[in-house]
Structures are given as C-alpha cells and as structure tokens.
Amino acid sequence: MTAESTKRLGSTLDSVVVYAQGAVCHRLARGSVSPDGRVRVTGLPRSLDPGSLRARVLGAPGVRVTEARVEVEAEPLGTGTPDELRREVERLSDEYAAAQGRRDRQLSLIEEVRALHPVPPARRREEPHRRTPVDALLELADFVDERLTGLHNRLVELEEALRNVEHELTVAADRLARASTDAPSAHVETTVCAVLTLDGTGDAEEVELELEYGVPGAVWVPAYRLTHRQGDGSGRLVLRASVAQRTGEDWTGVRIALATADLRRRTDLPRLRSIRIGRSQPAPAPSGWREPPAGLVDLFSGYDAAGPGQSSAARCPPSRSQPGRDRATGRAPAAGPSRVPPPPWRPRLLAGLRRHPLRHR
Template sequence: MPNITQLASKIDKVKVYAAGATVSRIADLHLENGETPEQIEISGLPLALDDSSVRVQVEGNANPVIPTDIRISLAVSSSQEPPNFPAEEQLHQAKAEVRRIQETIALIDNEISVLKQLHVPNQPEAEPGKAPPPSPLAARLAIANFQDEQIRSRIQERREIQNSLQEANTHLDELLHKQKLASTAQQVKPHELRKTVIISLSYPAEVTVSQQRLIVEYFVPGARWTPTYLCRLESSTNTAAIAVRAFLCQRTGEDWSGVRLELSTANPMTWCELPELPSLRLGRTQPVPRKSGWRLPPVGAT
C-alpha cells in the first residue's frame, strides 16, 4: 500500500481568459530524513476542472523532488472549517431590528397625523336677541396645549428613533458587506463530490531536510472577463484620457479572495501546430550540387 500524504493547498495565482481560467495552487512539502511520502494528495478541487490540463511542478533549493505520475480521482470532501462571515441568525436579527424600528416610526407618524387633526372648537355663537354664552377658554387652551405638547414629544421621540434606525441600518450594511467579502467559495455539502489529484514522487539519492513547494495548475471553466473603456475629457486643456478596466466574474466554486489575477485574451484550449524549423549548417560555404539531367531508361525500352 503506497504511503499517501494529504497536503493543504491554497490558490496563489489565477489567469482568467475570455472563457475559463487557469488556477495555480501551492502546497508546502516538508521533507525530513526518513520521511519520504511516495504519493501526495491535493483534495478539494472543483469538480468541473479539465483532467488533461493538470500540471505539477516542484520547486526547491537543492535536490528537488521529481513528480513522476499524476492521477485524477473523485472523493467526498471532508468537513470544511466554518466560514468567516456573519451567520444567518445575525443577519435575520439585524433585519428584524430594522423592520421593528421602521414600524415604530410609522406608528409615531400616524399618531402625529391624528393629533394634527384634533380640532379645537370655536367660540360659541350667540343666539339672536340673547347675550353670547360664556366661552370655555380654559378648555380650549387645554386642548391646544395638549395638542402642541403631544406633537412636540412625538417629534422628539421620532428624532431619537430615527438615529437608532440609522445605526441599525449601518450595522446591517456592515454585516452584509462582511458576508459579501468574506468568501466567494461554495460551501461543500457532506454528500457532494470533489476532485483530488494524487501525485507520485521520485526522490534523489540523498534526501536531506528541506522545504519545497508543490505547484498544481489546472484549467477550470465558469470564469470570464470583459474589457470596458472610460474616457475623460478636459475642456480646459482640450485633452482626453482613456482608461481600460475589466469586469470579472466567476462561478467555479473556489475562493479567489486575495489571489493574484492575470487577464489574457488568448484561447487556452486552441490547438496549435508547431512550426517546422529549417536546418542551418555552420561552416565553409559549399557549392550547391548540380542535378544531373540523365535518367534511367524506362523498363522495356529495348
């Protein structure tokens, strides 16, 4: 049974084409005296990668290890580490808090509208031929003071709750932003398959303690980029500046956060014929031999 050692890898560089991308993963291979694994396994690779595009290279200072064979297989992914972004429960609570504050503000606005519709009765009119009745001035002033006081208190309360709503919206936006930027990797379910690369290694005659780096490169679809152009005109100097930008999208199921990106306009899967190079002779110039005009007579010409 061969000695298979699993190595943890991370994406170091991605080269994006008009359709698809080439991903380079790196893994640290630490060799010690007496510990020489025969095979190395890199797991957790996307299921859609092109098997024929897998390339392996080992970089080391002295006596580098030589990969001799590559085998692609399927395996059930192990449990992943918990993602480093807010849980759904936190987002649900933040959204519920925003809705609660918005409903409270709507209720206060409704109360202010009802208080503004509160009508203070006018002074009673006198009947013809009779003295005017006494005016309930105290009651009218009490109603007007009550209306004004309640409206002012509602406006003050609404102002304070509006500040709370702003803080709740800011907290919700921060959670959403953290969730968006934390990871673009697709969380693998326990029953889902992923591809794994098993690499056979050949060691030099003398293996010393060394730290070498294993590079695995493969092509995966599900990514693309498109250019866009931006032109800025300066009327004061009659000049124009043109900038080129790129829009990039990917659904490979891997996390590309913090990796080096390269853009290419080439087609990575196009077949190219190698050119035939003419031979060159080095030395003294030789005369071109003349072709003889004599030919053998045809058979049966006697």
C-alpha cells in the same frame, strides 16, 4: 499505496489568470514527503480540468515531479448539518418578523404624533370672538417637532436592524438551499485532490509545490472610461475589468491577471502563404503538356508479333459460304510466308496522340 500512508498537504490559491473563456489557477503547497515520494495535495475545486493539471517543485533543484493525477475522495456527511441550517433559518425568520413588527409600530406612532394639531372649540352665534392662545399653539408645535425627531431617530435604528437581520436571513437561506441541493442522495461528500509522485527527495525535509490547472466558468468583460477636459489637447483612458466566476473557489485576496486569448483555441503554428511584392499579376494557368507515356511505340508489339504462324482467320473470320477464300477474287490465298500488314488506323492513332497529348488537371 493507501491514502493513510501518503502525506496530505493543504494548498492555498496564489494567483489566477482569467482568459476570455475560463481561467488558469496556481496553487502553492508546502510540507514533508513520505519515504516513497508520494504526496496528496488537497483543496482543489471540483470544476477543474483533469487534463490540464501541471505540477513542479520550487526551490529544490534535485527534486522533480514524475507523475501527477487527479483523484476524487468520498467521505460520509454528517446528518445534523442540514438540520442546524434549517433551525438557523427559522430563528432568523422569527427575528426578522419581530424586527419588522417593531418598525411598523414605530411608523404608526409617527403617524399618530404627526396628526396632532390644535382644534379650537366650536363658537356659538351669540358668543364673541375669543383670543387665540398663541403660546399654547407654539408649545404644541414644539412638542410635536421634538417628539417626531426622537421617533425618526428610533425609526432609523429599527430599519438598520431590520436590514441586518434580512441580510443574515438571506445568507442562511442560501446556505440551506446549497446544502440541500448539493448533497448527494447517499449523503457522501466528494473532494478533489492531486496525487503527486516525486523523485529525488532523499535529503529534502520539506518541499514547496506549485500546481497549475484550468477551470471553466470564469470570464471577464472590459470597461473603458475616457476623461477629457474642455480645451485640453489630451485625455485619459482608463481600462477596467469586471470579472465573474463560478469555479467553486474563493478568489478573495488572490492576484488576478487578465488575458484576451481563448483556452479552447488550438495553438498550432499557422501555415503562412507566400507574399509577392510588386504589381499584381494573374495566377499562371496550369500547363496541359505532359510527356507521352512510356511504351507508346510498343503499344502494337503484340499485333506485329503475330506472324505467319497464325492464319488470317484468327484475326478476321471468313464468310460462312466460302471458308478460307478471298472475298474479292474467291480464290484461296497463296501459300508461303507473308507478313500481316499493319491496320490502317494505327498510324492515325499514333499521330493523334503525338499532336494532342493527354492533359491532366
């Protein structure tokens, strides 16, 4: 299915839940669906987690989402965009320099007017003292005050214009820096969208979709303010939150909720230990008793089964000098059937196993 045959719907960010690390965003999209039930929702940020995408249909009981996946689209960028931003930055730079020059000339003019003061002529030694022209001095002081008032009012206007031009220049320079660093080497712009497959859209002309996805790069910090008046028995505690995000989305005018949980933390049910109510008691020591292993009596059945068919030489080899004779008497053993007596260590081994059973840890 090609992208041209799939309906494209724009989306708007409706609400955001900011967690201790990261945020969960909710987007709404409305529009018609193609006959095959495919729809492509655009406007998603690049930083979203593809594994956290969830989608559902609002207000249509018979319509449901059967598939939701994230796709990245690539479009060629226009070559004139960075040049336009660069020309805008150069124009604002010239305007900022002109505004700064006007402000500096106004400051120098204020300093010149402020330096005006009456200077009496030098009196010779033989000349008498002259009368001080008080009216002229007062007129000069009034002129200087009136002139400085007008110059300062003009200075305020020039400084305000300079600040406005500086702000516009800062914004344009930031746009130029982002455009130059964010553009790939192949001049291709990438956009993220969600491709949804809907089931049961035969009678529905329009559907309303809600998308939910998680994004990193968002955090909030609480700030507390306690107000208390002296003499009162109560106070007022106000909680404020400072939210910071770099998710690539504009959260202006969006409903924001806060949560102290962590999105990266597992949410499996904990395994609780039993709690005993009463006096504390030491843990019982593990018991070392274990039943004797099965078949302990038949441990030597093979030895007992060795009857007169096997000679004693097979179990205990005779001496090399007198083969087949008794070591004590030197005589040959008497012929006839006889049972081999059990070894003397077998009863002791069985008794030891019964008295000291094997312990397990």
